[in-house]
Amino acid sequence: MDATEKKLVELSISGDIEAFETLIQSHQKKVYNIALRMTKNPEDAQELAQDAFVRAFTSIGKFRGDSSFSTWLYRITINVCTDFLRKRNRAILISMEQGAATNDNEQGIQIAEEAPGPDEIAEKNQLKELIKDAMDSLSADHRQVLILRDILDMSYKEIADTLNVNEGTIKSRISRARSGLKKIITQRTELFQDYVVKFNRKGGNS
């Protein structure tokens, strides 16, 4: 933690909102994106990202500087989202049980067929949507590591620190998450194969 950050943390502890806002300035977008990919919904994401910041603000006295501020902040964000999902999943579970009792399987079929028309969006965007969708159907654990690795571009070490899991576990979890993602995508569309060919012919980016 550098001196400026340390100073800002101290000021935030004393209740200085402006200092706290400066401190989180560069993290806002990332925190929002963690919440967005975890919850799959912009409204919830905004709410939860702000919950995370408020929680960070009110408990910043407990931040000891053992890890970097961002690691601490992302950990809070993930905890906030996990809590939310746990509560929501329970609600969904109940409504599904009730649904099953009343009207057969109609709903499930409707959801499965709901996909954007191929002509509506440009190819790249369509691929993005495809991957977003696929990511949404991963388990929360797998989604977490992909968000931190591929969207936030964190190293394995940083991810391990954030999630309090050892690096070896992170390594295999990322690998399994990506395999899962690939499996879902290839199952959903044969078109994906064309994307791969096109993308890599253009030289891709790596």
Add this chain to the structure above:
Amino acid sequence: MNRCDYCLENLSSYLDKEMSENEMKEIEEHLKECNSCSYEFDVLKTIVSTCSELEEELPDGFSSSLHTRLEKAREDMLAKRNRTGKVKLFSQIAAGFLIVITLGFAIRVGYFGNRFMVQDSATSDAAPMAGRAPATTQSSAPKKFGLKGIKSEQNESAMEGEDTKNSFAIAQSAEIQNQADDSSDKLKQKDSDIKLSFNEHIVKDSGEEEYDTEVTIVVDDIDKAIDLIMAIDEKIGKSSENNMSYNQDSINVYRGSCTGKNSVELKLVYINEKTQQSFLEEIQLAFSNIQVESVPSEDEKEDEQEYIKIIIEKKK
């Protein structure tokens, strides 16, 4: 394991360059000569590079609405601080009031001075009051003055509830000191002095998260305590998988930095109040120095999830 299996297994860390140079080289060589692995690598690259473009912009007005919420949070914190200050002052006044009453009563029955001589007549003198006053002192005095004496009577009076309400406990909390009963013989420490306090305030952790119950345990060996709690949680079952991830985090933090950490916080979630209750009962039998703060459930919904926070502190 043949080379393709090895390659596919490590493709992900190869792409992230999270492996040694030697391993990198090995996979690079293999990719050059193996079409199917190299196709898999292309697939992976496509997915990962698309993922990296998924980052979205903040919604409009994010910062300004956050600012409003931060201001509100600060106000709440300040208000909370003031409130706790007032409650403390209030209970001090109440304690003072009690002393006056007790003193008055003592003087009335002639406790001071010629207590031996007056005893007989004093009993009849005090008779009209006797019904009310002792109940008051019994249930409140130990709390205010920290006496640990009158255990059985106090237990009774708190259980009845009536007397507790009549008492001057402004914070509306009744404390029970009781010797752990015989049933605790099967479990560990026998000298159990369990302190229970049912508090009608909502138990909140500095505005962070709401808990239905907060348990504080003071022990010599935090590690042992954690193991015991985990064992009880497992025994209660029904939720251990749920609780695993929460607790693993805290335990790792605690064990990861052995120096200077004198407490650890665990969080447990139970699917309903009944399960929570059986957990609390078990844990009260298992530990001697324990404090439980609980919110009686407001609504009658039985299937509400119950959140328990457990703070384990090292005995100083």
